Amino acid sequence: MKILVQKFGGTSLSTAEARAHVIEHIREAIDQGLAPVVVVSAMGRKGEPYATDTLLGWISQNGDRLPARERDMLLGCGELISAATLCSLLQAEGIPATAFTGAQAGIKTNNDYGNAQIISISPERVIEALQQGLVVIVAGFQGAAASGDLTTLGRGGSDTSATALGAALKAEMVDIFTDVSGILTADPRIVEDAKALEVVSYAEICNMAHLGAKVIHPRAVEVAMHAGIPVRVRSTFSRDPGTLVTHPDLVRAAGTVHDRFVTGIAHAAGISQIRVAAPEGMFDLQLRVFKAMAEERISVDFINVNPLGVTYTVFDSEAKRAIEALQELGLSPVVTGGCAKVSIIGGGMNGVPGIMAMIVEALTDQDIHILQSADSNTTIWALVEGQDMVQAVRALHRKFKLNK
Numbered sequence: 001m002k003i004l005v006q007k008f009g010g011t012s013l014s015t016a017e018a019r020a021h022v023i024e025h026i027r028e029a030i031d032q033g034l035a036p037v038v039v040v041s042a043m044g045r046k047g048e049p050y051a052t053d054t055l056l057g058w059i060s061q062n063g064d065r066l067p068a069r070e071r072d073m074l075l076g077c078g079e080l081i082s083a084a085t086l087c088s089l090l091q092a093e094g095i096p097a098t099a100f101t102g103a104q105a106g107i108k109t110n111n112d113y114g115n116a117q118i119i120s121i122s123p124e125r126v127i128e129a130l131q132q133g134l135v136v137i138v139a140g141f142q143g144a145a146a147s148g149d150l151t152t153l154g155r156g157g158s159d160t161s162a163t164a165l166g167a168a169l170k171a172e173m174v175d176i177f178t179d180v181s182g183i184l185t186a187d188p189r190i191v192e193d194a195k196a197l198e199v200v201s202y203a204e205i206c207n208m209a210h211l212g213a214k215v216i217h218p219r220a221v222e223v224a225m226h227a228g229i230p231v232r233v234r235s236t237f238s239r240d241p242g243t244l245v246t247h248p249d250l251v252r253a254a255g256t257v258h259d260r261f262v263t264g265i266a267h268a269a270g271i272s273q274i275r276v277a278a279p280e281g282m283f284d285l286q287l288r289v290f291k292a293m294a295e296e297r298i299s300v301d302f303i304n305v306n307p308l309g310v311t312y313t314v315f316d317s318e319a320k321r322a323i324e325a326l327q328e329l330g331l332s333p334v335v336t337g338g339c340a341k342v343s344i345i346g347g348g349m350n351g352v353p354g355i356m357a358m359i360v361e362a363l364t365d366q367d368i369h370i371l372q373s374a375d376s377n378t379t380i381w382a383l384v385e386g387q388d389m390v391q392a393v394r395a396l397h398r399k400f401k402l403n404k
Contacts, residue, residue, distance in 0.1 A: 001035045001130055001131070002033065002034050002035065002172050003034070003035045003036075003037060003130065003166075003169045003170070003171040003172060004029050004034040004035065004036050004037070004171060004172055004173055004174075004175065005036075005037045005038075005039060005162050005163075005165055005166040005169070005171045005173070005174040005175065006025060006026065006029065006036055006037070006038050006039070006162075006174075006175045006177065007038075007039040007040075007041075007140065007158060007159060007161070007162035007174065007175065007176050007177060008022050008038065008039070008040050008041065008177045008236060009041045009158065009176075009177065009178050009179070009236075010041045010042055010043055010044050010045055010048075010051060011044070011045065011178070011179040011236075012041075012177050012178070012179070012236040013040060013041070013043045013044070013082050013085075013086070014043050014044035014045070014048060018236060018237070019085075019086065019089060021236050021237055022086065022177070022236060023086075023089060023090060023093055023095075025175075025177065025236065026038060026090065026095065026135060027093075027095065028239075030095070030135070034172065035130045036135050036136070037126060037130070037135075037136045037138060037165060037169065037171070038086065038135060038136065038137045038138065039137075039138050039139075039140040039158055039161050039162040039165065040079055040082040040083050040086060040137060040138070040139060040140055040158070041078075041079060041082065041140050041141060041158040042055075042078025042079050042081070042082055042141070043078065043081065043082050043085075050077070050078045050081050050082070051078060052075055052078050052141075055074055055075055055077065055078060056075070058074070059071060059074065068113035068114055069113050069149055071113065071114065072113045072114060072142075072149070072150050072151055072152045073149075073150055075114075075141075075152050076101075076102075076139070076141070076142045076150045076152055078141075079102075079139035079140050079141050079142060079158070080101065080139050082139070083099040083100070083101075083137045083138065083139045084099055086099070086137050087099040087137050090135055090137075095135055096132075096133060096134050096135065097134055097135040097136075097137060098129050098134045098135075098136060098137065099137040099138075099139070100125065100126065100129075100136065100137070100138050100139070101138075101139050101142065101144075101150075102138065102139055102140070102141070102142035102143040102144065102150075102161065103142070103143060103144035103148070103150065104125060105121075105123060105125065105126050105136075105138045105139075105165065106121050106122035106123045106124065106125060106126065106168070107121050107142070107143035107144065107161065107164070107165075108120045108121065108122065108143060108144060108145075108146070109143040109144065109145055109151045109153070110145065110151075111145040111146070111147065111149070111151065112151070113149075113151055113152070114152060114154060115152075115153070115154035116143060116145070116151035116152060116153050116154070117153075118143060118153070118160065118164050121164055121165060121167075121168035122168075123165065123168045123169055126138070126165070126169065127169070138161065138165065140157060140158030140159075140161040140162065141153055141157035141158045141161060142157070142161070143161075155217065156216075156217025156218075156219060156220060157217075159176060159216050159217040159219075159220035160217060160219050160220045160223060162174050162176065162220065163220040163221070163223040163224040163227070163229065163231065164220075164223050166224065166227070166229045166231075167223060167224070167226075167227035167229055171229060173229070173230050173231070173232060174224060174229055174230070174231045174232070175231075175232045175234055175242075176215075176216050176220075176231060176232065176233045176234070177234050177235070177236040178215055178233065178234070178235065178236065179235065179236065179237070180215060180235060181196050181234075181235045181238060181240050181242065182196040182197060182215075182233050182234065182235070182240070182242040182243035183196070183197050183200060183205060183208070183215055183216075183233050183242075183243040183245075183264070184196055184197065184264070185197060185263070185264045185265065185397065185402040185403070186264060186265045186266075186393055186397050186402065187266075187267065187393070190267070190390050190393050190394065191265075191393060191394055191397045191403075193397075193403040194397070194402070194403070195402060195403050195404075196240075196242075196243060197243045197263065197264070198243065198244065199243065199244045199245075199246065200243060200244075200245055200263055200264075201245070201246070201247065201347050202221055202222075202224065202225035202245060202246070202247065203225075203347060203378050204263045204264075204345055204346065204347050204378060205221055205233075205243075205245050206218045206221045206222060206225070207266075207343070207345045207378055207379050208263075208264055208266050208343075208345050209221060215233055216231070216233055216245075221245065224245070228247070230244060230245065230246045231244075231245040231246075232244050232245070233245065261346050261348040261349050261352055261355060261400070262344055262345065262346035262348075262349065262355075262400040262402065263345050263346040263347065263348075264345050264346075264402065265342065265343065265344060265345070265393050265396050265397050265400075265402070266342075266343040266345060267340060267341065267342050267343065267389055267392075267393050268340065268341045268343075269340045269386055269389055270315055270316045270317070270338075270340075270386075271301075271313050271314070271315060271316060271338075271339045271340060271341055271383070271386075272313060272314055272315070272316050272318075272319035272322075272335055272336065272337040272338075272339065273302070273311065273312075273313050273335070273336040273339055273371055273372060273383060274311070274312055274313065274314060274319070274322060274323070274326075274333050274334070274335050275309065275310075275311045275333065275334040275335075275336075276289055276309050276310050276311075276326060276331050276332075276333050276334075277308060277309040277332070277334075278307070278308055278309045278310075279330075279331075285309065285310065285331075286305050286310055288329055288331075289310050289312075289326065289329075289331070290310075292325040292326060292328075292329060293314075293322060293325065295325070296318075296321050296322065296325050298314055298318045298321060298322050298325075299314065299315070299318070300312045300313070300314060301313045301314070301341075302341070302372055302374055302381065302383060303374075304372065304374070311372060313339070313341070313372075313383065316337055316338065319335060319337055323335060336371065336385075338385070338386040338387075339371060339383050339384065339385060339386055340383070340384055340385070340386045340388070340389035340392075341381055341382070341383055342381070342382050342383075342384055342389065342392045342393055342396065343379055343380070343381050343382075344359060344379065344380045344381075344382070344396060344400075345378060345379050346378060346379075347378050349377075349378065349379075349380070350377045350378065355380065356373075356375075356380065358399055358400070359380060359382060359396065359399070361399070362395045362396050362398070362399035363382065363384070363392055363395060363396070365395065366388075366391050366392070366395045368384055368385075368388040368391060368392050368395070369384065369385065369388075370382050370383065370384060371383040371384060371385070
């Protein structure tokens with residue numbers, strides 16, 4: 001069998017018209033001689049009856065005291081409804097199908113309710129159903145702990161379900177269907193001429209996902225990368241091939257991106273920069289600062305350490321707690337809130353001179369001040385004032401000609 005895993009998100013299942021497109025993609029896979037395993041999310045988004053955020057709202061309206069284990073029981077219902085609904089529709093179209101919960105599909109997790117990690121997958125029931133000629137529909141976002149209790153995998157969990165099943169089944173490909181035509185060079189709500197990418201590396205899309213792009217969850221990409229399974233990000237509402245995510249060597253072999261230094265621009269708002277100067281004689285400032293953040297369970301980013309002090313960022317929502325923790329140490333932090341991180345991502349940047357100069361030039365031309373910067377092999381980050389974020393993304397997109 002040549003197995004194709006197809007994952008359909010909430011907007012792909014929210015209306016009868018959307019579900020008709022889903023059925024056509026499944027039928028197309030069968031016509032190509034593939035055995036589809038279909039992973040589904042809960043239907044719709046917040047406000048729609050079965051969406052995960054709607055179920056969370058239901059808890060808050062009804063006591064708001066549901067324990068984590070029982071909360072997962074409720075949150076898993078959205079995907080079960082999607083799986084049963086799609087199974088019925090496929091049967092009505094003459095396509096034999098069966099539906100499984102995450103546990104029935106063999107997804108075993110730890111017992112970290114609400115953010116469970118997949119430990120292993122035993123897909124024997126899935127394989128048996130495929131051998132019987134059935135389309136297998138699996139409720140995404142969920143598995144089962146050793147106790148048998150239902151667990152949920154956290155945000156992006158259905159993407160992770162899909163790539164993990166793809167790895168366990170040795171699938172030919174994992175298709176992630178969304179409401180966009182693939183992975184774009186920037187957020188189209190900000191950059192009108194953002195272009196869909198034909199092919200990107202695992203590392204590039206993983207960085208884009210971590211740094212603000214919402215098309216696919218980074219944990220799902222990491223699973224696919226370790227298993228060596230290609231992933232396509234496609235639109236449910238078209239037949240476009242979308243964006244292929246694969247190994248860097250295959251990206252280069254595609255021939256379309258040989259001279260592409262920068263792949264895309266990502267952004268994230270709601271960030272506070274914290275600067276702490278080292279008081280005279282305090283040689284363990286760095287230890288005190290970051291130990292305090294760890295004790296408060298505050299995630300830190302954009303870290304710069306030097307003999308004169310430390311500079312780092314936290315989310316705006318955690319800035320007050322961070323400041324209070326530092327003041328308790330007798331420190332006087334200087335805080336700049338409402339900042340944004342703009343990320344320039346590209347597997348071809350490493351070792352290429354002049355990239356940083358182009359970034360600085362693009363932002364300086366727009367009178368945008370860089371508050372802080374950092375880099376890795378595939379990414380350069382720039383911290384800017386929040387009011388400059390949109391203009392910074394547009395300027396960098398133009399500078400690197402990503403619309404070409």
